[in-house]
Amino acid sequence: MSRPTIAGVARAAGVSVASVSRVLNGLPATEEMVERVQRAVDELGYVPDARARSLKVGRTFQLTLAVADVGNPVYVTMMRAVEEVVSAAGYRLVVTTTGPDVVDEVALVRGMARGYADGLLISPIRVDEDLVKSIRECEVPVVVAGNVPAKAGVDTVRANSPKGMLLAVDHLVAKGRRRIAFLNGPADTVPGAARSKGFAEALKAHELQPAAVAEATDFTFAAGRAAAPDLLAAGGLAGSRSHRRRGGDEPAPTTIRPTGGAFDAVICANDLLAVGVMHELAAAGLEVPADVAVVGMDDSELAEQSFPPLTSVNLGSAERGRRAAELLLARIEDNDRTPRRIVVQPSLSIRRSTP
Known part of the structure; x- marks a missing residue:
């Protein structure tokens, strides 16, 4: 059985291929148009070709989250919050571990030039001049969940x-x-x-x-x-x-x-x-x-x-993840906007280990 195509969706919906493309890419369209296209997509079981879409719009629709240790529960909480935000915007999230060495953090940032992701959200555990320089020169938008000097010129979200x-x-x-x-x-x-x-x-x-x-x-x-x-x-x-x-x-x-x-x-x-x-x-x-x-x-x-x-x-790990993901999506849409530095305020959860 052949795979449903965008042309087949257009025929089933009684609209042009261009109209189907507009709806699938989230571009402005009438409510009737959206309903007809979505009905045809559901009936045919059409799944957009991510590779073709990426080539056409110049994006991978993939984002990278880099943390020091994916086994640390705080990063798991942050990852879930980031994934919730970016998936709603149509992006896949790839999670990678940098480890504790700043050299590996720098290598990851510089490796973004390979074009496998449209943006990077990094939570560096160590920061030096090389990392700041690599962030400043990175070829894709970067947001830092953590604290880096203002001279990095990057959006940051950190805990107090x-x-x-x-x-x-x-x-x-x-x-x-x-x-x-x-x-x-x-x-x-x-x-x-x-x-x-x-x-x-x-x-x-x-x-x-x-x-x-x-x-x-x-x-x-x-x-x-x-x-x-x-x-x-x-x-x-x-x-x-x-x-x-x-x-x-x-x-x-x-x-x-x-x-x-x-x-x-x-x-x-x-x-x-x-x-x-x-x-x-x-x-x-x-x-x-x-x-x-x-x-x-x-x-x-x-x-x-x-x-x-x-x-x-x-320390608001979920909130930091959400805010950082929102900043990254905004940065992808407008890379010339003024960087923001957000501080998430803490609270205390009192349990039985204290009187």
Whole structure:
């Protein structure tokens, strides 16, 4: 059985091929015309040839979303939001992983010149001059879900991590927790730097000093578990068992900075780190939140699935995804428009890991 063609749709609808093309490409047409064409399309089971359409209009109708780790729940939430927006506009979404190395981020941006997508939405975990330059010179529209310097001349949507950290500290202090530790991911990353700064500013606002600060090697569950024993030891809560916990592949914390006093709460830079810490608190015989309250960041699905359910700062990953996708579609339609820099405000989702 031969595949239905646009000419067959035109005959069935009693209109010209040009009229069918106008309707299928979303160009202005009368309501009657749209109804006749759509009825014929449905009856014949016609599916537009994406390759022919791409050649005709000079577009692939494909967009790329690039994130550091597709396994991180926060990126899954963002991806779903982006896909919802772009699919409604007739685009397919291709998701790719850059990993933690800025060199790979740069290579991906420069590779957009191959023409396999009409635009790029990237969430870079590290930013340097090469990345900024590659974004500025990219041959397709780029939107950044994250923070890059204004000189990049690109649309950005970012979270207000410092305000989110203040919400977490305010909550803990209101519940009587004043000896607060912090487990960050790598501080040389965009989220690591923002959350470190936010933690310091939030404690200062309450005239507090950190009970202990640790920097894990990554924003993963395994890195959180690996950093936790030494964090507990630094905070005077348990002897370090790190030499027994870490296997050959398990990452070790890069920095432990004790500042005095056992802590009664810990804020983690994301939910994966927080759940890793809660595992180690349980292994050390400590109860959450009776002994130590735990707060994560991102408010991912993992926060609700953990035990106990995790209090977490919602940094608006879905909203950031939606806004970034809308900016990318607008940029594709008008590449000369003035770049926008949007900041999505956080909220706090309180669960049983805090009092």
